[in-house]
Amino acid sequence: MQRPLPVIPADRIRQPTPAMPDEGVVSWNMNTTCNYRCSYCTQRFLDDRQRWAADTPAFLAAFGALPQVSGVPWEVKLSGGEPLVHPGFVEVVRGLVARELFVSVVSNFSRHDLIDPFIDAAADRLRVLSLSLHLEFADLDRFIARAAAAQQRLPHTASLVVTCVATKQNLPALEALAMRFADVGVRFKVQPEKQDRDIVAYDDDGKALLYRLGGHNGTGHIAHDFGGQPCWSGSRYFIVDDAGEAYRCYPARRYRVERLGNLVHGTLRLHDAARPCLYRSCHCTVPIARGMMPVDAAVDRFED
Ligand code: SF4
Numbered sequence: 001m002q003r004p005l006p007v008i009p010a011d012r013i014r015q016p017t018p019a020m021p022d023e024g025v026v027s028w029n030m031n032t033t034c035n036y037r038c039s040y041c042t043q044r045f046l047d048d049r050q051r052w053a054a055d056t057p058a059f060l061a062a063f064g065a066l067p068q069v070s071g072v073p074w075e076v077k078l079s080g081g082e083p084l085v086h087p088g089f090v091e092v093v094r095g096l097v098a099r100e101l102f103v104s105v106v107s108n109f110s111r112h113d114l115i116d117p118f119i120d121a122a123a124d125r126l127r128v129l130s131l132s133l134h135l136e137f138a139d140l141d142r143f144i145a146r147a148a149a150a151q152q153r154l155p156h157t158a159s160l161v162v163t164c165v166a167t168k169q170n171l172p173a174l175e176a177l178a179m180r181f182a183d184v185g186v187r188f189k190v191q192p193e194k195q196d197r198d199i200v201a202y203d204d205d206g207k208a209l210l211y212r213l214g215g216h217n218g219t220g221h222i223a224h225d226f227g228g229q230p231c232w233s234g235s236r237y238f239i240v241d242d243a244g245e246a247y248r249c250y251p252a253r254r255y256r257v258e259r260l261g262n263l264v265h266g267t268l269r270l271h272d273a274a275r276p277c278l279y280r281s282c283h284c285t286v287p288i289a290r291g292m293m294p295v296d297a298a299v300d301r302f303e304d
């Protein structure tokens with residue numbers, strides 16, 4: 001059953017629309033497969049965790065044809081599941097670079113043997129190498145050493161960040177973890193835990209800790225509410241899955257609204273302008289980081 005959209009407060013003051021971003025970004029969940037089974041994984045209830053994008057040439061052609069503003073190529077952010085277990089991962093990266101697209105990746109860093117080939121393939125088109133630390137599976141000392149080594153190999157155009165989900169179990173360890181990564185010069189960010197796709201209820205101490213650590217992915221907030229504010233997602237940002245199904249952003253897919261068509265069937269229709277946000281809980285730190293909505297108007301809201 002479709003979940004009703006949240007109510008936006010009638011007295012909310014709509015802020016001016018930010019300037020159109022030149023660079024578009026698409027988050028591609030290229031597979032649902034993953035070699036981990038984290039207890040808090042938001043995808044653990046998916047019916048099929050064995051799916052992966054098969055017709056990668058069709059995806060590459062479609063990414064290459066996305067409408068550019070001022071000639072600035074799009075950035076394709078590869079994620080999953082775990083994208084590095086996709087059998088064509090490095091080939092896909094080469095294909096994106098051949099189309100002069102920018103590339104980022106979110107990986108659990110278990111296939112660390114593929115990190116060097118990835119960095120070589122992405123070369124100066126690499127933007128962000130985001131490594132998610134899953135303490136239920138990772139060997140922490142090795143993870144830190146390998147993250148520091150990978151950072152040394154990045155081109156100057158790229159950055160590396162380590163993220164960790166702030167589960168109740170992880171909370172007491174997060175500040176010490178942040179210090180360990182700081183010691184080796186690696187940026188460390190926390191992500192609030194989601195259950196049933198909403199951010200879990202943190203007590204005041206938990207919230208204070210997350211704010212001290214920079215909020216969700218360093219944005220300064222834990223649970224952004226941009227309801228009613230103009231946002232360029234759907235126009236200069238969208239998400240697409242392994243079958244090509246495209247939505248404006250993650251909350252849009254969660255509510256099964258604002259579907260944009262199918263990327264590989266040729267039915268993708270991006271919005272031609274910013275539109276009001278229909279949601280009350282924005283977890284989309286990519287468009288937030290790029291200022292696609294009035295980020296200064298963000299307020300935290302812990303229930304959706
Ligand atoms: S590594 Fe990521 S995708 Fe894989 S089980 Fe853990 S949270 Fe889920």
Ligand code: SF4
Pocket residue numbers: 226227231232233248249250251252276277278279281282283284287293
């Ligand atoms: S949830 Fe976030 S990304 Fe999606 S429309 Fe709202 S502000 Fe934009």
